[in-house]
Amino acid sequence: EVQLLESGGGLVQPGGSLRLSCAASGFTFSSYAMSWVRQAPGKGLEWVSAISGSGSSTYYADSVKGRFTISRDNSKNTLYLQMNSLRAEDTAVHYCAKADAVGATYPVCDWGQGTTVTVSS
Amino acid sequence: AIRITQSPSSLSASTGDRVTITCRASQGISSYLAWYQQKPGKAPKLLIYAASTLQSGAPSRFSGSGSGTDFTLTISCLQSEDFATYYCQQYYSYPTFGQGTKLEIK
Numbered sequence: 001e002v003q004l005l006e007s008g009g010g011l012v013q014p015g016g017s018l019r020l021s022c023a024a025s026g027f028t029f030s031s032y033a034m035s036w037v038r039q040a041p042g043k044g045l046e047w048v049s050a051i052s053g054s055g056s057s058t059y060y061a062d063s064v065k066g067r068f069t070i071s072r073d074n075s076k077n078t079l080y081l082q083m084n085s086l087r088a089e090d091t092a093v094h095y096c097a098k099a100d101a102v103g104a105t106y107p108v109c110d111w112g113q114g115t116t117v118t119v120s121s
Numbered sequence: 122a123i124r125i126t127q128s129p130s131s132l133s134a135s136t137g138d139r140v141t142i143t144c145r146a147s148q149g150i151s152s153y154l155a156w157y158q159q160k161p162g163k164a165p166k167l168l169i170y171a172a173s174t175l176q177s178g179a180p181s182r183f184s185g186s187g188s189g190t191d192f193t194l195t196i197s198c199l200q201s202e203d204f205a206t207y208y209c210q211q212y213y214s215y216p217t218f219g220q221g222t223k224l225e226i227k
Contacts, residue, residue, distance in 0.1 A: 035216075037165075045157075045165065045208055047216040059215060062122065095164055100176075106212035107155035109176065111164035 002026040002110040004096050009115030016086050016119070022079040022096030022112055030054070030074040033099040035108050036081050038092035038117075048094070049081065050105050059105070064090075086119045093117075123147050123211050127219025133227040134199055142194045142207055142222045149189045150213035156185055156194045159221075160205045168207075169194065199224075 008020040022034070035050040049070040050059045058070050069082040079096050093116050097108035124147040134140050144154065152172035157165035167176045169185040172192055182197045196203055204226050209219040 044221045045159075045210070045218045047210075047218070050216075061215060097164075100167065100170060106153075106216055107167055107170045107210065109167040109170075111166075114164060 004112035006112045006115035009117045011118045017084045020081040024077045029077040031102050033105040034079045035097045038094045040092040091119050125219040131223045135227045138199045140196050144192045144209035144219050146190045150211045152188045153213035155210045157208045158205045
């Protein structure tokens with residue numbers, strides 16, 4: 001059974017930083033691209049970033065480019081999202097998600113339970 | 122970025138009804154479209170990908186159609202567990218989601 005467990009969310013001041021983690025199990029982690037998708041309170045879904053299985057290719061939404069960095073440690077079956085220069089509009093539940101198929105980045109088919117990031121002074 | 126316009130934003134229906142939700146892309150996306158279902162407080166669930174392919178485990182009453190710019194999700198016979206919010210997502214380029222359709226009980 002695929003399991004994705006996010007952690008690292010919390011309350012941070014504008015301009016601050018957080019690092020989210022997503023511990024994966026139940027599948028060959030290095031074979032699958034992974035993504036981060038977020039959802040602001042009461043709002044819709046927003047794709048944030050994705051990374052290939054090897055980690056050699058990364059992709060970012062314009063809204064986070066230059067501020068967020070996605071990475072993975074395949075030896076630890078863990079996905080990361082380093083979030084810098086945080087803004088109020090980054091407040092959201094952040095989900096990690098696994099690609100549906102080997103070799104594809106999208107769509108995603110398995111999701112974690114989400115971790116909440118709140119940016120406020 | 123490719124914009125996705127999803128309609129309606131909300132929909133009231135009864136158990137047993139047939140309902141349709143549409144998404145229109147701002148440019149052609151071939152069949153690179155997925156549909157997700159989300160219930161309150163839960164992560165989304167993939168229902169359909171490649172515009173019309175039913176995800177393993179998704180009920181057969183869900184179907185998708187379309188290509189290019191216009192797409193449709195149809196639920197053929199609403200069940201109580203289908204009342205939720207539905208999102209389409211294009212993945213022809215960097216992914217973007219529709220605004221969502223909240224399906225409520227009439």
